[in-house]
Amino acid sequence: MTKQKAADEVFCRSCGEAIKQASELCPNCGVRNDNYSRGGGTAGDVHDPSRYETSVSDTWWYGVAAGTGIWVLLVLAAAASSDLGAAGGLLVLIGWVGLPLSVYFDIQYVRANSEWDPNVGVWVVLSALWFVNIVAGAAYLYRRHQVLGEP
Ligand SMILES: [Zn+2]
Missing domain, CATH: 2.30.30 (SH3 type barrels.)
Structure with missing residues (x-):
């Protein structure tokens, strides 16, 4: 048939x-x-930025950029086996807390101001993982640039 x-x-x-x-x-x-x-x-599953309200400033991406930079520095230092001493410990602390925190707050801004609706949990976890966070930070900033035209 x-x-x-x-x-x-x-x-x-x-x-x-x-x-x-x-x-x-x-x-x-x-x-x-x-x-x-x-x-x-x-509509339905289409992301609607107006559903989100936020008073978060648009400057958190500086934190994302700085946090990613810190991790690049840490990885380079580790690769060169150079001992950063107390400064290194401080950088780890700043990077480990600062990057996920910056990502978390920046996402509040991004999803209220662009068509991109980043998954908060996924990005925060990615930005807290060693090595992965360098790629994640760069990818995040790249995507942010695409949807917002900044930085
Ligand atoms: Zn059937």
Whole structure:
């Protein structure tokens, strides 16, 4: 049996019936349509910056940049086996607390002022992990630049 479908139809993954792409469930067997598309324009899971209000300043990215810089410095120092002594301990403390903190506050600003809605938990954890935080910090600032045009 040859199955035919129109341009706006897809085949049901369960029963193989041709069903409208716009239908969420297959009318024949009731299984969810994998190719279901809402046809765009519907809100819902689209990030809406106006849902967020924040009085956080837009300068937290300086902290993100400085924190990332500190970690680069620490990694370079570790690679060179140079002992930074007490200063090194202080830098670790500043980097470890400062970077995730800056990321946390900056995200409040970013999601209220751009279409980007960063996942707070993920970014804070990434910015607290050794080595990973250098990449995360750079990626964060790059993405921030894309959506906000700054820094
Ligand atoms: Zn079906």
